[in-house]
Amino acid sequence: MASLKHEGVEHIFGIPGGANLPTYDALVDADLRHVQVMHEQGGGHAAEGYAHASGRVGVAFGTSGPGATNLVTAIADAMMDSVPTVFITGQVRTELIGTDGFQEADIVGVTLPIVKHSLLCTEASHIPQYIHEAFHIASTGRPGPVLVDVPTDLSKEDIDYQPPTGPVELPGYRPNLEGNSKQIRIAAKAIANARRPVIYSGGGVINAGASAELREFADADRFPVTSTLMGLGAFPASSDQWLGMLGMHGTRTANYTMDEADLIIAIGARFDDRITGKLSEFAPNAKFIHIDVDPAEISKNVPAHIPIVGDARLVLPKLTREYQSLQTDSSRLDGWWSRIKAWQDEYPLGYEPGSDGEIKPQFMVEMMHKVTGGDAIITSDVGQHQMWAAQYYGFNKPRRWINSGGLGTMGFGLPSAIGAKVACPDEEVICLAGDGSLIMNIQELATAVNQNVPVKIFLQNNGYMGMVRQWQELFWSERYSGVENGPSPDWVKLAEAFGAKGLRCEESGDLEEMMEATISHDGPALLDVRTSPRENCYPMIPAGNAARDMVG
Amino acid sequence: MVRLEDLHVSRTLSGRKHVLSILVENRPGVLARVSGLFSRRGFNIDTLAVGPTEDPAISRITLTLDGAVHPIDQVTKQLHKLINVLKIRDMAPDDSVAREMALFKVSAAVENRAEIVQFAEIFRAKIVDVSRRALIVEVTGSHDKIEAFESMLRPHGLLEMVRTGEVALARGGD
Numbered sequence: 001m002a003s004l005k006h007e008g009v010e011h012i013f014g015i016p017g018g019a020n021l022p023t024y025d026a027l028v029d030a031d032l033r034h035v036q037v038m039h040e041q042g043g044g045h046a047a048e049g050y051a052h053a054s055g056r057v058g059v060a061f062g063t064s065g066p067g068a069t070n071l072v073t074a075i076a077d078a079m080m081d082s083v084p085t086v087f088i089t090g091q092v093r094t095e096l097i098g099t100d101g102f103q104e105a106d107i108v109g110v111t112l113p114i115v116k117h118s119l120l121c122t123e124a125s126h127i128p129q130y131i132h133e134a135f136h137i138a139s140t141g142r143p144g145p146v147l148v149d150v151p152t153d154l155s156k157e158d159i160d161y162q163p164p165t166g167p168v169e170l171p172g173y174r175p176n177l178e179g180n181s182k183q184i185r186i187a188a189k190a191i192a193n194a195r196r197p198v199i200y201s202g203g204g205v206i207n208a209g210a211s212a213e214l215r216e217f218a219d220a221d222r223f224p225v226t227s228t229l230m231g232l233g234a235f236p237a238s239s240d241q242w243l244g245m246l247g248m249h250g251t252r253t254a255n256y257t258m259d260e261a262d263l264i265i266a267i268g269a270r271f272d273d274r275i276t277g278k279l280s281e282f283a284p285n286a287k288f289i290h291i292d293v294d295p296a297e298i299s300k301n302v303p304a305h306i307p308i309v310g311d312a313r314l315v316l317p318k319l320t321r322e323y324q325s326l327q328t329d330s331s332r333l334d335g336w337w338s339r340i341k342a343w344q345d346e347y348p349l350g351y352e353p354g355s356d357g358e359i360k361p362q363f364m365v366e367m368m369h370k371v372t373g374g375d376a377i378i379t380s381d382v383g384q385h386q387m388w389a390a391q392y393y394g395f396n397k398p399r400r401w402i403n404s405g406g407l408g409t410m411g412f413g414l415p416s417a418i419g420a421k422v423a424c425p426d427e428e429v430i431c432l433a434g435d436g437s438l439i440m441n442i443q444e445l446a447t448a449v450n451q452n453v454p455v456k457i458f459l460q461n462n463g464y465m466g467m468v469r470q471w472q473e474l475f476w477s478e479r480y481s482g483v484e485n486g487p488s489p490d491w492v493k494l495a496e497a498f499g500a501k502g503l504r505c506e507e508s509g510d511l512e513e514m515m516e517a518t519i520s521h522d523g524p525a526l527l528d529v530r531t532s533p534r535e536n537c538y539p540m541i542p543a544g545n546a547a548r549d550m551v552g
Numbered sequence: 553m554v555r556l557e558d559l560h561v562s563r564t565l566s567g568r569k570h571v572l573s574i575l576v577e578n579r580p581g582v583l584a585r586v587s588g589l590f591s592r593r594g595f596n597i598d599t600l601a602v603g604p605t606e607d608p609a610i611s612r613i614t615l616t617l618d619g620a621v622h623p624i625d626q627v628t629k630q631l632h633k634l635i636n637v638l639k640i641r642d643m644a645p646d647d648s649v650a651r652e653m654a655l656f657k658v659s660a661a662v663e664n665r666a667e668i669v670q671f672a673e674i675f676r677a678k679i680v681d682v683s684r685r686a687l688i689v690e691v692t693g694s695h696d697k698i699e700a701f702e703s704m705l706r707p708h709g710l711l712e713m714v715r716t717g718e719v720a721l722a723r724g725g726d
Contacts (some may be wrong), residue, residue, distance in 0.1 A: 112585060113592045117635045120580065137635060172577060172638045189554035262556055287559045296629035303561035 001030040002161040003131040010057055011035060011050060011422050013043035017063020018103060019090030022155040024061075035422055035451050038443035040067050042415035044074020045441070049084045049416030052402040053377055054423035055209060057139050058083070063090040064508040065103030067148075069110065073409055075145045076114040080406025081230060082207055084143035086134045087539045091151040094122070106173060107147050118143030124157035129164075136168035141175030142294040143207055146197075175293060179310030187289045187306045188322035191221075194263035196285075196336045199223050200246065200275075203230030203405070204268015204292060210312035211235070211398045214267065217320045221330045224340055226254035228269050229386075230405040233395035243340065244349065248541050249387040252347035255547035257340055258283050266290045268312050271301040272406070273543075281546035290313050293483035347539075349391055356531065357507040361385060361460050361531040364511065365392040368430065368458060371515045376428040377420050379403065379438030381413035384466040389432050411440030417455040418448055428519065431457045435485055436465040442494070449499040455527040456518050459491060462533045470536045474551075495526035504528045564626070566619035569598070569695075571650050571720045572628065574613040575605065578635040585634050586613055593630055595622050599652075599717025609711040610638065614719045616695075644718045650720035653692045655680070656702065659709030660687040668708060675701045686711055 001023075004012075013035045016024040027034050037043040040062040046343040062071045068089040078085045092101040110118045117137045119130045127150060134146040192196055198215050205227075206215050211234045218225050218241055225235045226246040235242060244251030246258055258264065264286045269275070276282040282302065290297075290304035291312060298307040308315055354360040368378070374394055379402040386403055395401045402420055404412040418429035431438075438459055448455050469483040493548030495502030501521045504515040511529065518527040538552025576582045583602055590597050598616040605612045617627065628640050643650065660668055668687060672679060677691035691701050695718055702713065 108581065109584070112581075112588045116633075122580075170635060173635045186554055190556060190559065193553055193556055206596070287556050294633070296626065296633055298629075299564070299623075300626060303564065305559040305561055 001026045001032070002163075003031065003128040004059070007031070007056070007057070007132065007135045007161050007360065012059045012061055013037050013046040013050070013419065014061025015040055015063065015067060016041060016061075017067045017090060019064035019092055019152045020061060020067075020088075020150070020155065021090075022152060023088070023090065023150070033422075035245070035418070035447065035453070037415070037418075037447045039441065040070035041073050041411070042418075042441050042444040042447065044071045044085075045077065045409070045412050046419035046422070046444070046447075047087075048074060048078050048081075048412075048510065049379060049402055049419030049511035050423040051083050051419075052416065053083055053399055053420035053427075053429075054422070055399065056084070058085045058419060060085065060087050061089075062087070063103065064107075064152075065105045067103075068107035069105050072111060072114070074161040074406075075111050077404050077407040077409045077412065078145035079114045079116065081141050081404065082203060083145065084139045085137075085145045086131075086138050087145060087147045089147065089149050090155070091120070091149045093153040093183055094151045095153075097151065106404075108147065111147055116148050116351065118147040118149065120149045121151065121154050124154040127154065127159070128161055132164050132168050135172065136170070137173060141177075142204070165523050172383075172534035176295070176309050177311040177314055179291070179308050179315035182317065183306060183308045184315060184318050185322050187308060188319055188326060190263060190287065190289065190306060191265065191323055192326045192520070195332055196260060196262040197223055197333075198243075198257050198261045198264055198271055199225045200266045201225060201227040201231045201234055202265050202269025203228065203265065205231055206268075206398045207314050208268060208293070208312040209398075210268075210316055210479040213313055213320075217316045217323075220320050220323050221328060222333060222337065223265070224337070226250070226255055226257065228275060228405070228423065229390050229403065231269065232390055232401045232403050233398045236396040237394040238396055243344075245390050248277070248543070249391065249537055249539070251349060252539055252550055253340060253343040255541065255550060256343050258286070259547040260339070261286045264288050266292075266304075267316070268292060270297045276301065276546055277541045277549075279548045281548075351535075354508055357509060359505070359508045359511060359529055359531045361388050361462070361535055362392050363508060364458070364460060364529055364531055365389050365432070366513050367515060368432065371395050371512060371519065372428055372430065376430050377402065377424060378401070378430055378432055379413045379417040379420060380432045381434045382408045382410045383434045383437060384470065384535075385432055385460040386433045386461075387467075387537045388460075410434075411439035413437060414455070414457060414468050415441050415444045415447075417457075418444060418451075418453045421453045421455050429455050431455060433457050433459045434466060435459060435461040435463065435491075439489070444525065445495065445498040445500055445526070452523075454523050456521075456524070458515065458518070459490065459526060460531050461528050461529050462531050462535070464533060466535075468535065469534070475542065491526060491528040501525035502528070504530070506530045564623040565621075566624055568619050569616055570619045570624050571614065571616050571648070571718055572631075573641045573643055573720055573722075574615070574631060574637060575639040576611050576613055577638060578609050578611045582611070582636045583613070583634060586631065589634065590629055593612070593627075595627055595669070599715070601717040601719050603719070614717070616718055635718050641722065643722065647724070648722045649710070650694060650718045651692055652659055652698050652718045654698050654702070654713060654715040656689045656691070656699055656705050656710060657712040658687050658689060658705050659685060659711055662683070664708055668705070671704050675704075677701065712721055
């Protein structure tokens with residue numbers, strides 16, 4: 001506990017069990033807030049939401065065996081989205097390890113491929129050091145999840161805690177943050193020669209806390225900016241230079257800009273398949289500058305012409321200075337901008353407005369923007385509603401958009417909203433949920449009520465696993481299979497059963513008022529919004545296709 | 553100025569076999585992390601040898617893989633992400649010494665024993681066990697030498713064999 005306090009931990013999400021009883025006993029006297037969740041997966045996602053919203057390390061506890069294996073999805077999620085998290089699991093007594101003891105699971109083994117690092121304690125005296133190492137590894141370089149597995153006999157031992165005298169030193173772990181200045185100079189010169197440049201920004205910019213630096217760089221010469229799902233908010237959506245999100249459900253403008261660019265400046269982004277589509281036809285005319293703190297991301301999927309390993313917050317100001325010193329004539333971008341503006345005029349995001357009070361899901365997101373002033377922390381589940389939120393909410397600040405991008409974990413929204421609200425109690429935190437996703441971790445509504453975490457759930461209820469239904473409609477000859485959610489549950493009654501407020505909205509004319517009523521309720525509340533059942537999310541690049549093949 | 557048309561990417565596949573010498577912290581589970589990384593990323597290890605170094609806190613993993621199939625650069629970058637990996641050296645053939653050891657159990661009737669012994673001498677191999685029906689021959693050398701020796705022995709009836717996989721050290725004093 002002392003080592004956790006030393007790391008500045010104020011909040012922990014978890015559930016006790018046999019193997020972490022000693023840790024929970026220590027919690028009684030510790031000056032920490034323990035948020036008791038209903039299921040370890042929820043605790044893990046809450047820790048992620050906490051980290052996303054605050055930039056600080058999120059911490060989740062679970063006991064051995066099933067407690068630990070229940071954390072696995074959250075750990076994998078944190079790995080894919082580079083979320084700084086520390087998971088501390090109880091383990092059976094040292095002498096029982098390997099005997100298939102009660103509630104034993106080799107959680108270090110299970111999670112090996114999905115952690116940034118993991119530590120199995122073998123001596124009580126190691127525990128504080130391991131905790132400090134875990135926080136150091138989780139929060140530096142490219143962030144990620146670190147698992148610390150503590151056998152119960154070791155956590156029970158009384159040890160003298162000596163606070164560390166200096167920063168953690170690990171011989172095999174020294175992230176390179178500064179960026180090679182020669183490479184940065186070459187990059188600046190290449191940009192000065194580019195006639196069709198575009199900035200492709202990712203979640204790494206948010207992790208690095210480099211939003212202001214990104215803006216300064218983009219302003220150095222009216223560079224157009226697009227971003228991944230994870231990078232939304234790092235660059236303000238209200239800016240003239242903003243093209244919208246790119247990728248599978250990105251804007252046509254963003255994807256066409258990438259397609260015709262002669263130089264792509266990738267910052268904290270990893271060229272995943274939802275961005276590139278068909279790799280061989282991705283950005284065929286472009287050269288690539290790739291800035292990333294993780295050297296293994298550079299040239300992993302798309303070969304970089306100018307690789308720069310470093311932290312975006314340190315590299316971008318240098319790049320901006322180098323670029324400005326070149327005194328480039330910015331009129332060379334005029335032609336490029338008129339091309340981009342033409343796309344923006346021709347292909348704005350849009351949808352058929354609903355008639356007869358029908359609530360279009362896109363309209364619902366726009367209404368969320370209106371009633372929150374565009375300034376709430378929005379978490380989401382995974383599916384169509386997630387994409388509509390990304391397309392239509394218009395995030396202007398970092399750490400306002402919290403979702404599961406890499407792993408695509410349905411059921412992420414509610415627990416991560418709880419974590420975000422714990423981290424930022426003064427902010428409005430809204431979970432935009434899908435009906436297929438929300439049920440997967442609905443038990444955490446009890447956490448919100450019991451622990452007095454007043455999150456709001458805006459449920460986009462179309463009665464389907466909407467994104468899967470859309471794929472079956474478009475790519476599987478309308479052979480629908482396993483996508484209808486059926487009449488159960490009654491969400492309003494369910495919310496009430498949990499002790500939260502439940503509301504329902506079926507008319508678009510009522511939506512604003514109902515949303516305001518939900519937000520103004522003093523406590524957790526769920527608004528069940530009945531949206532168009534068969535609305536599809538467009539535009540779309542069908543999987544494995546190129547940007548030019550966008551449909552819708 | 554840097555003209556965009558002058559920018560090129562380096563080739564990712566080297567087209568040859570690589571011997572990677574990896575220094576790792578001697579901690580439980582390190583080998584599982586390394587081998588797990590290879591299986592997860594779809595990298596195929598040809599041979600793998602693990603053993604202690606002059607420093608008891610550090611072990612050396614020597615592994616070989618095919619640079620015609622795998623981008624070695626990506627492999628080493630992924631390995632470097634493992635916290636317990638301290639140092640990786642891609643052993644250039646000209647600047648390093650690589651050796652492998654093998655034991656061959658060969659069926660050796662009286663009439664062809666002499667020939668096997670003669671092969672062994674040519675390859676500087678040693679007969680380390682003799683029984684009525686078989687010999688065990690120990691040989692050390694480069695990968696190619698072991699391959700050649702194996703092909704000489706095979707016609708006599710190779711009953712069993714074991715090879716260690718290559719181990720390697722860089723030449724010179726640093």
